[in-house]
Amino acid sequence: MNLEKRVEEFKKKARALGLKVTPQRIAVYRAIASRHDHPSAEELYEELKGKIEGISLTTVYRTLSSLETVGLVQRVPTLKDKVRYDARVEPHSHFICMKCGRIYDIDVIPQVNRKEIESVGEPVSCTAICHGICKECRSEEV
Amino acid sequence: MNLEKRVEEFKKKARALGLKVTPQRIAVYRAIASRHDHPSAEELYEELKGKIEGISLTTVYRTLSSLETVGLVQRVPTLKDKVRYDARVEPHSHFICMKCGRIYDIDVIPQVNRKEIESVGEPVSCTAICHGICKECRSEEV
DNA sequence: GTGGGTGCAAAGACTTTGCAAGACG
DNA sequence: CGTCTTGCAAAGTCTTTGCACCCAC
Secondary structure, rough: OOOHHHHHHHHHHHOOOOOOOOOHHHHHHHHHHHHHHHHOOHHHHHHHHHHHOOOOOHHOOOOOOOHHHOOOOOOEOOOOOOOEEEOOOOOOOOEEEEOOOOOEOOOOOOOOOHHHHHOOOEEEEEEEEEEEEEEHHHHOOO | HHHHHHHHHHHHHHOOOOOOOOHHHHHHHHHHHHOOOOOOHHHHHHHHHHHOOOOHHHHHHHHHHHHHHHOOOOOOOOOOOOOOOEEEOOOOOEEEOOOOOOOEEOOOEEOOHHHHHHOOOEEEEEEEEEEEEEEEHHOOOO
């Protein structure tokens, strides 16, 4: 789906969920939805501060937190101590490059042995994380 | 394998890898290896500070970092901004309880569509994260 | 209009670092 | 004994919060 359509849908859903649709929230959502690299709050702020007047790092943090609460964005599981976000909220998985740290989406839902999980609890969703070397880094290694 | 055997093996490996085997490092490793809840540095420190004289939070952080570098412990992927560690370094997956936040080990390696991953890069390892409600929380819900 | 949203600055949580003293090999 | 490790305190990084002002509904 193209970006502007997703932004329009975002406005509708946000309003329906009781969130006010402010220019800052639109900007944050558009920024995160247009990227596939799962940016942190800081990175989104860096991208926006030139383009959008009246945006602060605090607002980016608060917007991400609000959107996460209502399920319009998701956190990405990582090993690092910085929180990263993803505007794709439907099930999918991630590939983390061990060299450059970039995180890629992969359209995969892991198949796991149900019995093993149920010995621990009742699963709601499963996602995979693959570590490896991405194509870009591989080609630089020549 | 029982705990003391793992600790002995740890000493051997650590020495072989060029790390000095200090009482603090042994204590940190024993603590993390004896638990299955993937503690953070702070939690390990809380456990140790009563029992071990001469242990500081700084040392716990530095120990975890050193052990991670040589592959004797691993970070656990999480959505939160606190780093958690695991003394199980062979491939396995995790179950995160959406209610209490506890993280459980599950002996599963996800089966994923290889083709989909290879469009992004060359995978080295894959792990799954399942979110759900653990048995303990489920039984409290009555 | 009003309740939620925003910016700023300050505080809070988690982690790393500099330095002098100490201990493993 | 030399080098790596430790503890303390201070600094650094990432994130949240208090408060006064503002704007979407």
